[in-house]
Every structure is written in C-alpha cells, then in structure tokens.
Amino acid sequence: MVRITPDVGRNILFLELSGRPTEAEVALVEGQLTEVLARLKPPFDVVSDVRRLESLDALPLPDATRVASLLAKTRVRRVVRVVGKSSAAAMQMERVARVLGHSAHLAFSPDEAVALLSPR
Numbered sequence: 001m002v003r004i005t006p007d008v009g010r011n012i013l014f015l016e017l018s019g020r021p022t023e024a025e026v027a028l029v030e031g032q033l034t035e036v037l038a039r040l041k042p043p044f045d046v047v048s049d050v051r052r053l054e055s056l057d058a059l060p061l062p063d064a065t066r067v068a069s070l071l072a073k074t075r076v077r078r079v080v081r082v083v084g085k086s087s088a089a090a091m092q093m094e095r096v097a098r099v100l101g102h103s104a105h106l107a108f109s110p111d112e113a114v115a116l117l118s119p120r
Contacts, residue, residue, distance in 0.1 A: 011044045018052035043077035047113045079104040080113040
C-alpha cells in the first residue's frame with residue numbers, strides 16, 4: 001500500500017509505504033501526487049514512513065523512482081525516513097534515494113521524524 005497525506009499547516013508531505021506496493025498502487029499515487037503537491041509550498045519537508053514496508057520487489061525500479069523524481073522536481077527541503085525492523089526494505093528505499101542523488105535522515109517513529117523537522 002502507498003498513502004500520501006499533506007500536512008499543509010506544517011508544510012510536510014507524509015508518504016507511507018507498507019506491505020509490497022504494486023505498480024498499480026504507485027500509478028494511483030502518481031495521479032494524486034500532483035494535486036497534493038499543489039497544496040504545499042515549496043520547499044517542503046517529506047516524512048517517508050517505511051516501518052511496515054516488506055519489500056519493493058513487486059515494483060520495478062523505474063516505477064519506484066518515478067514518484068521520487070516527481071518530488072525531487074518540486075524543491076523538497078528535507079527528507080526523514082521512518083524505519084522499522086525491516087532493514088531490507090529500508091535498504092531498498094536507500095537505493096532508490098541514491099539513484100536520485102538525495103539522502104534522508106533516519107527516525108524510528110513518526111513523532112521523532114516530525115521532531116527532527118521542527119525548528120529548535
């Protein structure tokens with residue numbers, strides 16, 4: 001499953017990946033992403049929650065990078081990836097990030113991710 005949720009007040013895009021996302025799910029998110037991005041003000045932050053992600057094996061790499069490259073074109077400020085116990089899935093996400101030439105801070109919960117993005 002792939003879910004995107006904007007937090008307009010904090011100017012954060014929440015992206016949640018769980019299970020084994022399919023090409024069809026990513027296509028649906030691509031359609032929604034343009035609408036969601038119009039609600040945020042660039043540059044915005046991204047919290048990518050992959051705690052429940054099992055694998056990206058069902059998703060061809062070009063499909064995975066398409067959504068990420070849409071984000072890259074819209075001036076993303078900071079990315080925090082919420083990782084869980086699935087180190088394999090976290091590594092797959094890191095490979096996608098490297099293809100696009102960006103990196104992410106790591107957090108272990110959504111609250112910790114938001115705290116990393118908050119001004120001190």
